[in-house]
Amino acid sequence: MPVLEMVGLCKHYNDVPALNDLTLRIEEGEVYCLLGQNGAGKTTTIHLILGFLEASSGSCSINGIPVQVNRTESRKEVAYIPEIVQLYGQLSGLENLDFFSRLAGLKYPQAELSAFLSKAGLQKDAHTKRLATYSKGMRQKVGIAIALAKNAKLIVMDEPTSGLDPKATAEFTELCKKLSAEGTTIFMATHDIFNAVSLGTRIGIMKEGKLVHELSTKTINAEALQQLYLETI
């Protein structure tokens, strides 16, 4: 069974089509990178996966759970890392992780919370510092630690490398590769063609709400992908 399955998924805002007949099956451990211009429909796709929006037609399931029918159960399977991870600035990384784990109905001892933060790549001396002092990359690591604490089978990310410096991007890429090797499935919307090729297992190019290209990263390099992207959009 695919971890994420969308079949004939459509979304119209009044008469404006934002997503048109998206069919996609993503298996365990895949890293799927969705590319497309502003307004192509990437965020709409993500919001449908997360159950933030009602589909106009078609279906979306996470681990076989239909999102539109059973939103509460499907949300347990997925963690969302938005472009800017919203956390409490006055709380430390550890306290934020504890708070959001409890919101998901999970209570961990301090040592386990700390282990999630370390696995997400956050340096030990930062665990007890206030979030307000964190860089964007550090906030993202707390977001990933929350996904680990939730034991999410699917992590959905919106433009995760935008605004990250090259070192933070490289750390992020390594972490995602490690998670994917352990069986976590990742679906991300991105503008970062280079990162999509180095991290992704599959790439989709979306234009005006339609998935117009689907490629395996085994068959394309960054230069060829950039060329195809520019010809497509």
Ligand SMILES: Nc1ncnc2c1ncn2[C@@H]1O[C@H](COP(=O)(O)OP(=O)(O)OP(=O)(O)O)[C@@H](O)[C@H]1O
């Ligand atoms: N709430 C809304 N009401 C009306 N139209 C909307 C709404 N949200 C998005 N749209 C339209 O739907 C289309 C797809 O938008 P979407 O935000 O999904 O694109 P995107 O690929 O995520 O773009 P970006 O890279 O800027 O985030 C666009 O034409 C957009 O103007």
